[in-house]
Amino acid sequence: MSGYEGDGFDDLLNLPFNEYLAVYIRHDAEFMAGICRGMKDLKEGKIQPWSEIRKELGLEHADADAG
Numbered sequence: 001m002s003g004y005e006g007d008g009f010d011d012l013l014n015l016p017f018n019e020y021l022a023v024y025i026r027h028d029a030e031f032m033a034g035i036c037r038g039m040k041d042l043k044e045g046k047i048q049p050w051s052e053i054r055k056e057l058g059l060e061h062a063d064a065d066a067g
Helices: 009-013 017-026 029-043 050-056 062-066
Strands: none
Touching (some): 017 029
């Protein structure tokens, strides 16, 4: 496993959660493909800020109303 130097399942269970999650995510091909698509979209300028999307949907004050 990339980034994992332990001897087995017991060692994996003893990792801090963020390290365990990193190991798990790196080995989820579908999830990693989604991350790569998202990074590509970001570089190509296809990502729109949430604040703009809220305005387009008429939700400008949704955050203020929620809490």
